[in-house]
Amino acid sequence: MDAAKPGKLGNRALSVFQWLIPLLLCLVPARAGLDFGWHPDEWFHTQRVINALNGESFGGTDLHTDIPYGSYIYPGVPHILSLIPVLPHMVNEWAKASTGIGVGMENSKSFVEAKVDYLVARRFIFIFVAALSVPWVYFQVRAMGRSGWEAMLAGLVLALSWEYGYHCRWVAPDCIMAQFVALALVGCLRFYSERARTLPLYLAAAAAGLATGSKYPGGLALLPVLIVVFQTRAGLSWAEILTRYLKVGAVFVVTYLLTTPGTVMTPGAFIRDVRCVTGVYSAGWFGYTVKTCGEHLEKMLAYFTTASFSHYFPLAIILFAVAVYGAVILCRESPRVAVLFLCVPVIYVAYFSLQRAMIVRNLMVILPFVAVLIARGVASLHERVYRLPFRIAVVLTVAAMLTVNLSWILYAANCVRHRRDIERFGTEMQKYVENHPKRHFLVSNRVFQVFESRGHCPLNISRTDTSTFDEMIFFASELQYPNLLAWPVNRPGRIKEVFGPWEKNYNYYQWPSDDAIMVVTKERASRFPFDIVGECRR
Numbered sequence: 080m081d082a083a084k085p086g087k088l089g090n091r092a093l094s095v096f097q098w099l100i101p102l103l104l105c106l107v108p109a110r111a112g113l114d115f116g117w118h119p120d121e122w123f124h125t126q127r128v129i130n131a132l133n134g135e136s137f138g139g140t141d142l143h144t145d146i147p148y149g150s151y152i153y154p155g156v157p158h159i160l161s162l163i164p165v166l167p168h169m170v171n172e173w174a175k176a177s178t179g180i181g182v183g184m185e186n187s188k189s190f191v192e193a194k195v196d197y198l199v200a201r202r203f204i205f206i207f208v209a210a211l212s213v214p215w216v217y218f219q220v221r222a223m224g225r226s227g228w229e230a231m232l233a234g235l236v237l238a239l240s241w242e243y244g245y246h247c248r249w250v251a252p253d254c255i256m257a258q259f260v261a262l263a264l265v266g267c268l269r270f271y272s273e274r275a276r277t278l279p280l281y282l283a284a285a286a287a288g289l290a291t292g293s294k295y296p297g298g299l300a301l302l303p304v305l306i307v308v309f310q311t312r313a314g315l316s317w318a319e320i321l322t323r324y325l326k327v328g329a330v331f332v333v334t335y336l337l338t339t340p341g342t343v344m345t346p347g348a349f350i351r352d353v354r355c356v357t358g359v360y361s362a363g364w365f366g367y368t369v370k371t372c373g374e375h376l377e378k379m380l381a382y383f384t385t386a387s388f389s390h391y392f393p394l395a396i397i398l399f400a401v402a403v404y405g406a407v408i409l410c411r412e413s414p415r416v417a418v419l420f421l422c423v424p425v426i427y428v429a430y431f432s433l434q435r436a437m438i439v440r441n442l443m444v445i446l447p448f449v450a451v452l453i454a455r456g457v458a459s460l461h462e463r464v465y466r467l468p469f470r471i472a473v474v475l476t477v478a479a480m481l482t483v484n485l486s487w488i489l490y491a492a493n494c495v496r497h498r499r500d501i502e503r504f505g506t507e508m509q510k511y512v513e514n515h516p517k518r519h520f521l522v523s524n525r526v527f528q529v530f531e532s533r534g535h536c537p538l539n540i541s542r543t544d545t546s547t548f549d550e551m552i553f554f555a556s557e558l559q560y561p562n563l564l565a566w567p568v569n570r571p572g573r574i575k576e577v578f579g580p581w582e583k584n585y586n587y588y589q590w591p592s593d594d595a596i597m598v599v600t601k602e603r604a605s606r607f608p609f610d611i612v613g614e615c616r617r
Contacts, residue, residue: 097227098217101234105210108488109247112495113202115582116592121198121250123152124161125191131162132188151352155338156259156293157252160208164200165191202248209247209254212447213238215261219451222268223416225458232477233454236398239484240388241491242439243446245583252294257444259290260423263300267307267419274311277323280304284327288334295353297444299427301331303419310415363435366568366589375432378569382439385571386584387446388453390487392572394480402449405456424448437569439587491581498580498593505529507578508552508596512537521548523557523615526596545612550575550600558614560591565608575600 127150150158169187191197213234220230237243247254266283273279283304290297304327312320336342342349369375389395410417424445431441461473497503509530512520520540522530530536541548559566566589567573574585579595604611 094221094227097231098214098234101217101231101238102210102213104235104485105213105238105244105247106206108492109206109210109244110203111489112245112248112492112582113199113206114498115245115248115495115580116498117590118249118251119590124157124201124250125194125197127158128161128165128191129188131158132165132191151339151341151349152356153252154292154295154335154342155340156255156289157205157250159338160204160255161201161250163204164197198250201250205250205255206247209258210238212243212254212258212261215258215265216447216450218265219261219268219420219447220454222265222272223413224272225455229454229458232457233451235481236388236453237447237450239481239488240446240450241390241484241488242387242584243443244488245491245581246440246443248582249440251440253440253443256290256293256297257447259286259293260297260300260444261447262286263290264303264420264423267303268416271307271310271416271419280307280323280327281330283307284330285334288331289338291331291335292338295356296427296430296441298335299423299430301327302422302426304331306419306422310419360434360436364438365564366566367436367438369435369437369569371433371435375434375437376428378437379428379432379442381571382442382569382587383445383449386587387442387449389480389484390491391483394483398453398480399449401456401460402452403456405452405454405459408459409452409455420448420451439569439584494579494581498582501529501594504578504596505533509533509535509537511576511578511598512540512552515539518549519544519547521545521551521612521615523551523553525554525557526552548601550598551604551612551615552596552598553615554594555579555591555597556594558611559589559597562609562614563589563591567606567608573603573606574598575603 130150165187168190216237217230217234220233221227243254263283263286266279266281266286269279270277270283284301287298287300287304290300305324308320308323308327315323363369369378384399385392385395387395388398406417406421409420427444428442431437457473457477461470464470464473494504508526512518516537516539518539521544522540522542524542527536527540527542530540540552568587568589571586574597576598577585577595579597580593582592585595585597599611
């Protein structure tokens with residue numbers, strides 16, 4: 080027994096290493112890019128906190144008189160997370176003998192309204208909670224009976240997804256929901272493999288309730304919980320099965336209501352706000368509007384295949400192809416586990432394909448599932464290749480791809496840290512032009528001024544030649560921001576290059592942030608819904 084203890088401790092240490100390293104690789108770059116500027120959802124969550132400090136009900140009243148909704152466009156978990164940075168400030172004020180509760184509230188409101196320190200602290204909390212998806216995918220793979228190294232690979236794939244990483248920084252519910260859905264799957268898979276212990280089942284139900292309390296579509300996480308109860312019904316009477324379903328449902332409902340009590344306390348406001356949100360998705364939302372079913376599915380597939388797991392198009396396609404292979408392997412190895420695991424992403428994608436607004440942050444919940452499938456595909460390839468040189472080649476290829484992803488994430492985070500350094504981004508643009516002497520560039524007035532200020536105007540740039548140019552270069556503030564509502568998104572490759580703060584994927588989001596220099600090809604420019612070439616010459 081004494082000899083076995085060091086072995087157990089070693090295995091536990093290895094297990095911690097295998098999930099902790101991917102978690103740190105997710106957290107550190109995200110933390111480095113924390114001060115990324117402005118996000119359109121943050122004002123809403125900030126006002127919610129101020130309402131709470133004013134003593135208003137959880138549902139609150141309308142945040143502004145000119146918008147038709149109140150506090151229930153999102154459920155309660157994001158609100159609870161937004162309150163956490165205020166709590167130490169409030170406790171500190173209350174601890175002072177001369178400070179009453181009312182004064183503490185006023186000082187706390189001042190802390191929130193001052194914005195900078197509060198926003199940074201709140202963003203870090205959202206990053207940390209969202210990043211927990213990384214260890215959850217590790218434990219999902221382990222619960223499937225796979226090796227720790229395969230589980231670590233799943234965590235690394237997700238941690239080194241730039242798309243998931245920059246979404247983690249946002250004060251938005253999507254990655255929060257994603258990690259609770261991933262946690263619910265951990266509980267379901269553990270219960271499926273152990274069966275004798277029901278604790279993982281009820282923890283899965285609670286996680287599903289928290290997923291719903293993060294964003295309403297997270298309620299779909301209850302489906303695998305219900306499925307696993309049915310799959311493990313052997314040896315139980317119908318009364319016992321029904322009792323288990325009732326307990327699971329009770330845990331789910333109670334957990335959700337603890338996060339969003341206004342669902343039953345102020346049902347009128349709740350229904351009004353939920354209708355408002357569903358109306359946006361069913362009617363469309365400016366440049367994010369798509370056609371239902373075919374076009375929406377096509378654009379979601381394009382995002383998964385070309386962007387979700389690598390900034391670089393070829394790597395993204397390869398990784399998604401491996402995920403498809405991994406899904407096939409999973410279905411062949413264990414159809415019951417495949418049903419349990421794949422029901423959420425399949426139904427979720429099918430549901431959103433029926434909507435007319437496509438905002439890719441809604442797809443973050445799918446990425447942990449795909450990361451597990453990529454790991455399964457790589458592990459299967461490694462197992463099926465018998466010759467050692469080929470096995471080594473598989474490992475080195477995957478390692479190289481992950482290293483490329485990491486290098487991009489670090490570069491993007493560094494750009495965000497220097498988001499107002501136009502001099503740096505101007506230098507990068509100039510190198511790009513000089514490295515492509517055979518291309519002709521149509522440049523905006525402001526871009527031309529950048530070249531003039533450097534005392535060197537390459538011969539392959541022009542402000543007036545609108546017929547023979549190959550690519551056009553402009554500042555986002557010149558063309559994108561003035562045409563914000565008409566600016567097209569959800570078009571991979573629409574923006575060929577960006578020299579600026581990479582705090583988001585500019586092909587999928589349109590809101591204004593710190594200025595950036597953009598490059599668009601002539602062919603792509605012709606597809607804009609407005610005269611982008613004419614705008615560039617003004």
